[in-house]
Amino acid sequence: MNQSGNLLIFILLSSLLPGLIIFSLPEKSHRIRTILNLGGALTKLSLILLMILGIYQGFYYEFRWTLFPGTDLVLNADPLSALFATLSAVLWLLTTIYAIGYLEQSPNRSRFFGYFSLCVSVTVGIALAGNLLTFLIFYEMLTLTTYPLVIHRGTPEAMAAGRVYLCYTLGGGAAFMAGVAWLTALVGPLNFHVDGLLLPVVETHRVSLTLIFILLIGGVGVKAALFPLHGWLPRAMVAPAPVSALLHAVAVVKAGVFGIIRIVHDIYSIDLASQLGLLFPLSLLTSLTILYGSWRALQEDDLKRRLAYSTISQVSYIALGISLAHPLAAMGGLVHLVHQGIMKITLFFCAGNLAETLGIHRISEMNGVARRMPLTMAAFSIGALGMIGLPPLAGFVSKWYLGLGALAADQGWVIVILITSTLLNALYFLPIVHHAWFSSQEHPWPTRKAGKLEAHWMLLLPSLITAFLVLIIGLLANSEMSPMAWARLIMNKESLQ
Amino acid sequence: MILILFDFVLIITLPLLGWAVLATEDIFKAVVLFVSFGLLMSLAWVRLNAPDVALAEAAIGAGVTGALFLSALNKLERSVKHERRINRDEEKEAINEREI
Amino acid sequence: MNGGLTGMKKRKQSMKGKFKRKDWQFATLTSLLIATLVTFLCWAILKEPPGEDLTAEALAPLFVQSGVTSPVTAILLNFRGYDTLLEVMVLFLAGLGIWSQATVDPTNPLVFSSPATHPTKPNFHGPGPELILATLVRILIPLMVLVAGYLTWAGGFQAGGAFQGGALLGGAGILLILAEPQRISTIPPALIRFGIVLGPAIFLLVGVSCFGYGGNFLQYPQPGAGSWLLLIEFGAAISIGITLTTLFVGGRPDPKRLKGTDQP
Numbered sequence: 062m063n064q065s066g067n068l069l070i071f072i073l074l075s076s077l078l079p080g081l082i083i084f085s086l087p088e089k090s091h092r093i094r095t096i097l098n099l100g101g102a103l104t105k106l107s108l109i110l111l112m113i114l115g116i117y118q119g120f121y122y123e124f125r126w127t128l129f130p131g132t133d134l135v136l137n138a139d140p141l142s143a144l145f146a147t148l149s150a151v152l153w154l155l156t157t158i159y160a161i162g163y164l165e166q167s168p169n170r171s172r173f174f175g176y177f178s179l180c181v182s183v184t185v186g187i188a189l190a191g192n193l194l195t196f197l198i199f200y201e202m203l204t205l206t207t208y209p210l211v212i213h214r215g216t217p218e219a220m221a222a223g224r225v226y227l228c229y230t231l232g233g234g235a236a237f238m239a240g241v242a243w244l245t246a247l248v249g250p251l252n253f254h255v256d257g258l259l260l261p262v263v264e265t266h267r268v269s270l271t272l273i274f275i276l277l278i279g280g281v282g283v284k285a286a287l288f289p290l291h292g293w294l295p296r297a298m299v300a301p302a303p304v305s306a307l308l309h310a311v312a313v314v315k316a317g318v319f320g321i322i323r324i325v326h327d328i329y330s331i332d333l334a335s336q337l338g339l340l341f342p343l344s345l346l347t348s349l350t351i352l353y354g355s356w357r358a359l360q361e362d363d364l365k366r367r368l369a370y371s372t373i374s375q376v377s378y379i380a381l382g383i384s385l386a387h388p389l390a391a392m393g394g395l396v397h398l399v400h401q402g403i404m405k406i407t408l409f410f411c412a413g414n415l416a417e418t419l420g421i422h423r424i425s426e427m428n429g430v431a432r433r434m435p436l437t438m439a440a441f442s443i444g445a446l447g448m449i450g451l452p453p454l455a456g457f458v459s460k461w462y463l464g465l466g467a468l469a470a471d472q473g474w475v476i477v478i479l480i481t482s483t484l485l486n487a488l489y490f491l492p493i494v495h496h497a498w499f500s501s502q503e504h505p506w507p508t509r510k511a512g513k514l515e516a517h518w519m520l521l522l523p524s525l526i527t528a529f530l531v532l533i534i535g536l537l538a539n540s541e542m543s544p545m546a547w548a549r550l551i552m553n554k555e556s557l558q
Numbered sequence: 559m560i561l562i563l564f565d566f567v568l569i570i571t572l573p574l575l576g577w578a579v580l581a582t583e584d585i586f587k588a589v590v591l592f593v594s595f596g597l598l599m600s601l602a603w604v605r606l607n608a609p610d611v612a613l614a615e616a617a618i619g620a621g622v623t624g625a626l627f628l629s630a631l632n633k634l635e636r637s638v639k640h641e642r643r644i645n646r647d648e649e650k651e652a653i654n655e656r657e658i
Numbered sequence: 659m660n661g662g663l664t665g666m667k668k669r670k671q672s673m674k675g676k677f678k679r680k681d682w683q684f685a686t687l688t689s690l691l692i693a694t695l696v697t698f699l700c701w702a703i704l705k706e707p708p709g710e711d712l713t714a715e716a717l718a719p720l721f722v723q724s725g726v727t728s729p730v731t732a733i734l735l736n737f738r739g740y741d742t743l744l745e746v747m748v749l750f751l752a753g754l755g756i757w758s759q760a761t762v763d764p765t766n767p768l769v770f771s772s773p774a775t776h777p778t779k780p781n782f783h784g785p786g787p788e789l790i791l792a793t794l795v796r797i798l799i800p801l802m803v804l805v806a807g808y809l810t811w812a813g814g815f816q817a818g819g820a821f822q823g824g825a826l827l828g829g830a831g832i833l834l835i836l837a838e839p840q841r842i843s844t845i846p847p848a849l850i851r852f853g854i855v856l857g858p859a860i861f862l863l864v865g866v867s868c869f870g871y872g873g874n875f876l877q878y879p880q881p882g883a884g885s886w887l888l889l890i891e892f893g894a895a896i897s898i899g900i901t902l903t904t905l906f907v908g909g910r911p912d913p914k915r916l917k918g919t920d921q922p
Binding site: 618622629 | 730821
C-alpha cells in the first residue's frame with residue numbers, strides 16, 4: 062500500500078464538497094451553483110482520467126482506513142472500478158448540463174443539486190470499493206441519497222413512489238447485510254482482490270454458501286431490478302427526467318449489477334460458483350427478467366415507464382453475461398454495462414426533451430413529432446436502434462459477444478432468449494420511431510417559441526453527444542480506446558490471475 | 559576579527575534602532591527608522607548564514623512595507639485634513655446659525 | 659512584528675508625555691516576561707545540539723534526490739512542499755481580502771499627487787523631477803524584471819527562489835505605480851486576477867498530477883523533480899509579485915471608472 066491512494070479520496074471529495082456547499086446556497090444564486098456543479102464534474106473527470114493514466118503505467122492506488130480491528134474501509138482502483146467510475150463521471154457531467162437546463166424554473170434547485178452531487182460521489186465510491194464491507198456502506202448510502210431525488214417533486218404520487226422505493230431497497234439492503242455478515246463470520250474480511258477466499262469452507266459449508274449467495278444476489282438484485290424485485294423502477298419514473306436518466310437508468314441499476322459482477326467474479330469466483338451450481342439458476346432468472354421486462358414494456362403507453370421496463374430487461378443482459386461462466390460472455394456483459402448506460406441515457410434525455418418542450422408524456426401523443434423536433438428524434442432513433450442491436454451501433458457489439466459466449470459455453474438456449482428479446486425490443490421501439498417520423502400530428506402541442514433551436518440548448522446538447530457516442534463506440538469498437546478493448550483488458554487480467 | 563566587530567555593531571544598533579522606532583513622536587520619522595531597521599536586519603540575516611531570508615527581508619520588510627506605510631500615512635493625513643476642514647465648516651455654520 | 663509596531667506607535671501618539679503609574683507597571687511586567695522567554699530560549703538552544711541525523715552530511719544523499727542543489731529550495735519546495743503551498747495560499751487569501759474590501763479608482767490609484775500626474779506644477783524651469791523619475795523607471799523596471807527572473811531560476815543552486823524573485827517583482831510593480839499611477843487603468847482586471855491565481859493554481863495542478871506518476875499529492879517523480887520545482891517557482895514568483903503590487907494599490911479596480919480611459 063502506498064500513499065498515492067489519496068487520489069481516490071480526492072476523487073470522492075471532488076463532488077462531495079461541491080454538493081455540501083450547494084446545500085447551503087440560497088435559491089437564486091444560479092451562477093455559483095452552476096460553477097460548483099460543472100467545476101466538480103470536470104475536476105472529477107480529470108482526476109479519474111489521471112487515475113487511469115496511472116493504472117495504465119502500472120501504479121497501484123489503494124486507500125485503507127481501519128474502522129475497527131479486523132475490518133477496513135478499502136478503496137481500490139482496478140480496471141473494472143475504473144470502467145464504472147469513468148462511465149459515472151462522464152454521464153454525470155452530461156446530466157449536470159441537462160439538469161441545469163431542465164430545472165431552470167423549478168423550486169428547490171439547491172436541494173436537488175446537493176443530493177445529485179452526493180449521489181455521484183457515492184456511486185464512484187461503489188465503483189472504487191475494495192472489499193464487500195466498503196461496497197455495502199456505499200450501497201446503502203446510495204439508497205439514502207437517491208430517495209430525496211425520487212420524491213423531489215413532492216406530489217402524492219412522488220411520495221408514494223418514494224415509499225415503494227424505500228421498501229424495496231431497504232429490504233434488499235437488509236438481505237445484503239445479512240449475507241455479508243454471515244460470510245464475514247465464515248471466512249473473515251471479504252477483499253475483492255484476494256483469490257480463493259472461500260476455498261477453506263467450500264467442503265463444509267456448501268449449503269451456507271448457497272444461502273449466502275441467494276441473500277447477496279437478492280440484496281443487490283433489488284437495485285439491479287431482477288425479477289421479481291423490480292417493482293420500484295417503473296414507479297420511480299415520477300422523478301424529474303435528469304434523475305430518471307442518470308440514476309435509475311445508469312447509476313442505481315448499474316450499481317446493482319456491478320455488485321453482482323463483484324460477488325460472482327471476485328468473491329465467489331466463476332469456478333466455485335458453477336461448482337456450487339449457482340450460476341445456472343442465475344442465468345434462468347436473468348433470462349426470465351429479460352423476457353418479462355420486454356413483455357411489460359410492450360403494454361405501456363407512458364414513454365418513461367416503457368423505457369423503465371426496457372431498462373429492467375437490458376440490465377439483465379449484463380447479469381446473464383456474467384452468469385454464463387465464459388470470458389466472451391463476460392466481456393459482452395461488461396461492455397454492455399457501458400453501452401446500455403449510454404444508450405439508455407440518450408433515450409431518457411430525449412424523453413425529457415419531449416416532456417419539457419412539448420408536454421408529451423405518452424407514446425400515443427408522439428405522432429409526427431419528428432417534424433417539430435428532428436434532432437431530438439434523431440438521437441432517440443439512434444438510441445432505440447442501438448437498443449434493438451442494429452449494427453454498427455453500440456448495442457450490437459455487446460449482444461454479439463453475449464451470443465458468442467453463450468455458444469462457447471454450450472448454452473445454446475441463451476441464443477433463443479437473445480433473439481426473442483431482440484424481437485420484442487424491436488416491437489416496442491420501432492413503432493415509436495415510425496410514428497414519430499412518418500405519422501401526422503394528432504395531438505395538439507404548444508406553439509413553437511421564436512428561436513433557432515427546437516429545445517433549450519442545454520437539453521439538446523447532451524442528448525446529441527450521447528447519441529454520437531453510441532454511434533462512435535459501435536463503429537470503433539475494435540480500436541484501442543473503446544469500452545470493448547477495456548472489457549477485454551479486464552477479462553484478460555481476470556483469466557491470468 | 560573584523561567580522562566580530564561588525565556583529566558587535568549590529569547587535570548594539572539593532573535594539574537601539576528598534577527603541578527609536580517606538581520612541582519617536584513623529585510617525586513619518588518612525589517609518590523612515592523602520593525602513594533602516596529592515597535594512598540592518600537583512601545584514602543580520604546575512605551574518606546568520608541565511609542569504610535567502612536576507613533578500614526577502616530587504617525587498618519586503620524594507621521596500622514593500624516601507625512603501626505601504628508611507629502610502630497609508632499619506633492617506634491618513636489627507637483624510638484627517640479633510641475631516642478638520644469639515645469640522646471647521648460645521649463650526650462656522652453653527653456660529654452663523656446662532657447669530658441669526 | 660509590523661502589527662505590534664503600528665499599534666505601539668498609535669498608542670504613543672495618543673499619550674504624549676502622560677506616563678502614569680500603571681504604564682510603568684505594565685512596562686516592567688512585560689519586560690520581565692520577555693526577559694524570561696529570552697533566557698529560556700538561550701538555555702534551550704545552548705543545551706541541546708541538533709541531533710546526529712539532522713546534520714548537513716547526514717542529509718546530503720536526500721538532497722541529491724530532491725532535484726535541486728540548494729538545500730533551502732529543496733526543503734522549501736520538495737520536502738516541505740505542502741507548507742509552502744499553504745503559504746502561497748495565505749498570500750492568495752490576503753490578496754482576495756484586499757480585493758474584496760475596497761475599490762480603487764484606476765485613473766488615480768494613489769490619492770496623493772505625484773509629479774507625473776500633475777505636470778503642470780510650476781516652480782521648475784526646464785526638465786524637472788518628473789523627467790528623472792520617468793527615465794529611471796524606464797531603465798530600472800526591465801532590469802528588475804530580468805533580475806527577478808534570474809533570482810527565481812538561481813534559487814535552484816544558490817540563494818534565491820520564488821519568494822525572493824516575487825518580492826523583487828513586487829518592488830518593480832510598486833515603483834511603476836509610484837511613477838506612473840494612471841497606467842493601472844490600461845491593464846485589464848482579468849489579467850490581474852489571472853496573475854494572482856496563477857501561482858496557487860500551478861502549485862495545485864503540479865501536486866495533483868503527481869498522482870499520475872504513482873506518488874502521493876506533491877510527491878514528485880524522481881528523475882524530473884527539478885523541472886517541476888522550477889515550474890512551481892516561476893508561477894509562484896509571478897503571483898507573489900502581482901499580489902504584492904495589489905496589496906500596495908489597496909483594492910480592486912472600480913468597475914465604474916474603468917471604461918474608456920485614454921492612454922497617457
